[in-house]
Amino acid sequence: MLDFAIFAVTFVIILVGTVLYLYPSSRRASGIPGLNPADEKDGNLQDIVNRGSLHDFLVSLHEEFGSVASFWFGGRLVVSLGSMNQLQQHINPNHTTDSFETVLKSLLGYQSGMGSGANDSVIRKKVYESAINNTLKNNFSIMVKEVEKLVEKWKSFPDAQHTPLCAHLLGLAMKTVTQLALGEHFREDAAVISFRKNHDTIWSEIGKGYLDGTLEKSSSRKVHYERALSEMESVLLSVVKERKIQKKQTVFVDTLLQSSLTEQQIVEDCMVFTLAGCVITTNLCAFALHFLSTSPEVQDKLYRELQDVLGSDPVSFDKIPQLKYCQQVLNETVRTAKLTPVAARLQELDGKVDQHIIPKETLVIYALGVVLQDSDTWSTPCRFDPDRFEEEFARKSFSLLGFSGSQTCPDLRFAYTVATVLLSTLLRQLKLHKLEGQVMDIRSELVSTPKDESWITVSKRS
Template sequence: MLDFAIFAVTFVIILVGAVLYLYPSSRRASGIPGLNPTDEKDGNLQDIVNKGSFHEFLVSLHQEFGSVASFWFGGRPVVSLGSVEQLRQHINPNRTTDSFETMLKSLLGYQSGVGAGANESVMRKKQYESAINNALKNNFPLMLKVAEELVGKWTSFPEAQHIPLCAHLLGLSLKTVTRLALGERFQDDAQIISFRKNHDAIWSEIGKGYMDGSMEKSSSRKGRYEKALSEMESMLLSVAKERKAQSRQTAFVDALLQSSLLEQQIMEDCMVFSLAGCVITANCERMCIWALHFLSTSEEVQDKLYQELEEVLGSDPISLDKIPRLRYCQQVLNETVRTAKLTPVAARLQEVEGKVDQHVIPKEVCSRLENGFEIPPKERVNNGRNRTYVAIFQTLVIYALGVVLQDSNTWSCPYRFDPDRFEDETARKSFCLLGFSGNQTCPELRFAYTVATVLLSSLVRRLKLHQPEGQVAEVRSELVSTPKEEAWVTVSSRK
């Protein structure tokens, strides 16, 4: 089974950009069919822009070239896999490193954990997962409280009032994520707003300014970035000192404080977790938004979910131990992830040579030569005036999950929201293979599922969701409508 990190779509371009920043370019896609670069410098970047999104670009790419295809980022070839069978074949047994974490730390200038051996990487990964799982357990009452507050607010609205899902659920996600990561300091809205402001300032420059060099050309932008980074680091060090003095064991940072890590290492790991925390926030927010949107379009699904909640929970509030018994709720969330393509793309650096169908995906590729020809890896050319050095780097492989999740060969009526499809064992196995469920699910996604389950259990037992008249939506074939910019619902009392 493939083991890869699930990234929110907002991180995909950053990941690819970071790869390009840290590794040189290449000139051949190992014979894999695909697009030729439309621009010598930018590769197929303009083609991606013209399609409107990276996902739509990959849909078009795989429609034209099949389930294994290639394209160009700058001078570097990238391999994209677009079907369950091809992902199943992709061989990558060395699963000890987190390429995204390594790249993010490199961009921030941090050193802790970078270049660590396999045993240390495995230990850090286990520690990281244990920290998230413990924080989930310890903060479950908080999740329930925040969800109940939101439902109580909605209950007070008139039935005809349109409720903006994005605006309301962003607050729910931010409150739970910051408290889970850093503790009680973030029960204050002012602290959350300050955190979000600095977080966004740092991330926007990592995502763009570092990649295109534009930040270095603007002293004001660089000043804002450095100020935000300094304030975030100071806040994290302050939180670590407070938590250590209090000896609490409820937040992610507490688990790090119990380890043998140095203060600087703890700060750096908290910074990476805080920045990557927008993956968690985005997953929580978007999963909840889409789940409520889809439920508002189907009274039948709402009623079926309500019956399960009544049978399993009765009049009791939801508890962590009862979540595994809510099988239909899990199906609703699985189908939400699949239909809405919450994570349309993931990426991984090829760590060993692999083969998909008849195509070999090399572990390493060499840089492009200035004189237009390519030489094997680990060789160096000096031809007099045109001195060229060949750098060795790992191949970037894109998992086109959004393409796979809409593949009619894997999913019957792929555009229809149908939680009942996950009663089928084949559908569940395919979903597990993609990393969205089962033992391979990343801790961040498990957290998003937990928050969404708590919200649905609180809301569906008290309220019915309805689509407001005139909702601006894009109607796709087979019964799916997708909200534009903001999704709206109206509610009515269930009892």
């Protein structure tokens, strides 16, 4: 099953490059309908660039050629699957995949553990997941405290004041993730601000620069990126050494220290968690509040559930599973926003989808953003409708795509918890209102984000 879902052109480039290096004999043609290479050297790379993102390119590809379509990256064939039926056919016999964490480590130049056996990789993945799960349980009160600070701030605003979602929620995500990942040192705003500066630089260059080579062409940008990466690693290493001496067992890094991972592997996993955790959490929360502000009936229904389950008590970790409709709201947020629009796998053996043969060592793209908007799977797919997840078919489809259930990406599971705390605290005290005339455009890259800042207004509940 999928355990990750955050790929964009950048990831495909690195994965394809690795595959071409390891499997140069796998450049076989196929009868699968699709584009011919526009350029002998680059294949359809320029077509992807012209569309603006891999997701937008895949939308047009599947509109033209159907649910199983092909294109070329350099001299290599790539097959994209764009419907639930075809994805299910491919997922079931192919149980292994490179996780998002592995690909992100490759982007960052990390090699420890890359060449280890399958058993070592599984163990390391379990340690990573266990560390996140333990962190959520042990530090839930910190999460609640940070959310309450934000809500108190919003309560102080006049009713007509415009509230910038992305800016405020990035601050919330950054403070929450750093404290839960690295400890109490990041309770201080100065430490978080310094950390955020390097975080933003690293994530920005991961999301651009590799595709068109602009990072390599700009020596100043490359120096800036490498300095930010070095400073971030230095901070993480310092935290690892400090926590090792103190032998605390409360946050993410502490669980890693109890394992057999090397110091370098622990730094790498902390880097992945802090990078991915902040971005995914920010955008899940921002999209959820935006959609709720445009759907008063959904907001009211969620408010009633929160009152019924929690009353006037603060949300607790044990109560979260009882918030069924809140889970539906977050599921529908991920689906409507196409929060993580693309995933990929390497075809290990010759395979078949419908009547199409997929040759061994072909890169197979899961066009999740296309599938999440497929009218054959989702009725009125562009409508924000959490009630659709009352149906078992919708829940099973979502789980199959890796967005819920036991195979959920641990970073997304973390984001769901933060978002649940935010909604359960905020909506019992404030109402969300949309700004007339504002339309949220979505940029689908590594993680779907609003193209521009999204604004709402809030008012106190009587």
